[in-house]
Amino acid sequence: MAFSRRCAVAICTAIFSSMQLSPAPPKLANHSREPGVTTAQEPVTPVPDAVITDAPKVRIGERLFGDYRLSHDNSRSCASCHDLRTNGAGVASHDVGLDGSSLPLNTPTIFNATLNFRLGWEGKLRTLEADIKASLENPQIMGTSIPEVLGKLNRDPGLRREFTLAYGRGPDAANVLDAIASFERTLVTPGSRFDRWLAGDAAALSAEELDGYRLFKSLGCASCHQGVSIGGNLFQRHGIFRPLASPQPEVLRVPGLRNVATTPPYFHDGSAPTLDDAVRKMGAAQLNSTLTDQQVSAIVAYLQTLTGRYRGTLVGASR
Known part of the structure; x- marks a missing residue:
C-alpha cells in the first residue's frame, strides 16, 4: 500500500514521533538558524x-505526593512511581502493581504533565484532579478510596491544621485532590539547552543537534510533536506499516518529548530500551523505511537537548 508524503505525515504515530525519510544522508547544518527564520x-x-x-x-x-497513607496498605506514594529525584517516572518497562503483577502500560513522567491536553497513554482523563483520583482508586496502583484516604489524613492533627490554614477546613475530597494537583502544576522543567536556543542563544546547540532539529521538522516529526510539550496534544495510531510495540491500545495520546533522554525505556509497553532503538523502530513501523545512521545520530542528539531543569537541577542528573 502506497502513501503520499502528505498522507504519511497525517497518520504519524502516537508513541514517539512521526518521521518521513529522505533518500540520502542529510548535510550538516552550518548555521544556527535559517536566514529569515525566527523562533x-x-x-x-x-x-x-x-x-x-x-x-x-x-x-x-x-507532602501528600510523598505520603504513603494515600495507598490502601500504606506501601507506596505517588512518588513511588513518579520519582522526582530522577525522571518523574521510573526505570522499568512496567511498574509493579499492589498485587505484584506488572501494570499494563509504561509509567509516563509526571514532569510537564500539566502542559498536556489529556493525561495517560490513552488520554482518558482531562484534569490532574481526575488523574489523581483515578490513581488512588485503581486497585493496582494505590488500591484505596477517597473516604479511606480522608479517614487517615483527618487523624493527623498537624495535617488538619495545615489544611485549615490553607483551605479554611480540614481535609476533604475536593481539597486533597486540589492540593496534590496544585503541586503537580509546579512540576515543569524549563531551562533546557533547546529552550535556550529558542530564546536566542545561538551557541546553545551544536551543529549536529541543530541538524537533528532540522530533520525533526523536515521529516515530519513536528507534525505530531509540537507545542510546548513537543507532543501531548494529539491522539494517533501506531504500527501503520509494521508492528511497533504491543498492538493494544491501538490509538494513544502522542507523548511529549520533554526530558525524553531521561525516560527510557520507550513506547507504551517499554519495549525500546534506547532513544536510538526507538527512533529506528519509528521509521520502520510508521513509514516502512529505514533511517540512516547519520539521521538517527542527529535526531537523537537533538532529543538530548530537551532535558530541562527541576529546582535548578537537570532532570535525571541524580540517576
Whole structure:
C-alpha cells in the first residue's frame, strides 16, 4: 500500500514521533538558524517557569505526593512511581502493581504533565484532579478510596491544621485532590539547552543537534510533536506499516518529548530500551523505511537537548 508524503505525515504515530525519510544522508547544518527564520516561527515553544499562586496549598500537595497513607496498605506514594529525584517516572518497562503483577502500560513522567491536553497513554482523563483520583482508586496502583484516604489524613492533627490554614477546613475530597494537583502544576522543567536556543542563544546547540532539529521538522516529526510539550496534544495510531510495540491500545495520546533522554525505556509497553532503538523502530513501523545512521545520530542528539531543569537541577542528573 502506497502513501503520499502528505498522507504519511497525517497518520504519524502516537508513541514517539512521526518521521518521513529522505533518500540520502542529510548535510550538516552550518548555521544556527535559517536566514529569515525566527523562533516565533518554530513549531515548539519554551517551557514556562512554574507559577505558584498559593504556596501553602502547594506545600501540602508536595507532602501528600510523598505520603504513603494515600495507598490502601500504606506501601507506596505517588512518588513511588513518579520519582522526582530522577525522571518523574521510573526505570522499568512496567511498574509493579499492589498485587505484584506488572501494570499494563509504561509509567509516563509526571514532569510537564500539566502542559498536556489529556493525561495517560490513552488520554482518558482531562484534569490532574481526575488523574489523581483515578490513581488512588485503581486497585493496582494505590488500591484505596477517597473516604479511606480522608479517614487517615483527618487523624493527623498537624495535617488538619495545615489544611485549615490553607483551605479554611480540614481535609476533604475536593481539597486533597486540589492540593496534590496544585503541586503537580509546579512540576515543569524549563531551562533546557533547546529552550535556550529558542530564546536566542545561538551557541546553545551544536551543529549536529541543530541538524537533528532540522530533520525533526523536515521529516515530519513536528507534525505530531509540537507545542510546548513537543507532543501531548494529539491522539494517533501506531504500527501503520509494521508492528511497533504491543498492538493494544491501538490509538494513544502522542507523548511529549520533554526530558525524553531521561525516560527510557520507550513506547507504551517499554519495549525500546534506547532513544536510538526507538527512533529506528519509528521509521520502520510508521513509514516502512529505514533511517540512516547519520539521521538517527542527529535526531537523537537533538532529543538530548530537551532535558530541562527541576529546582535548578537537570532532570535525571541524580540517576
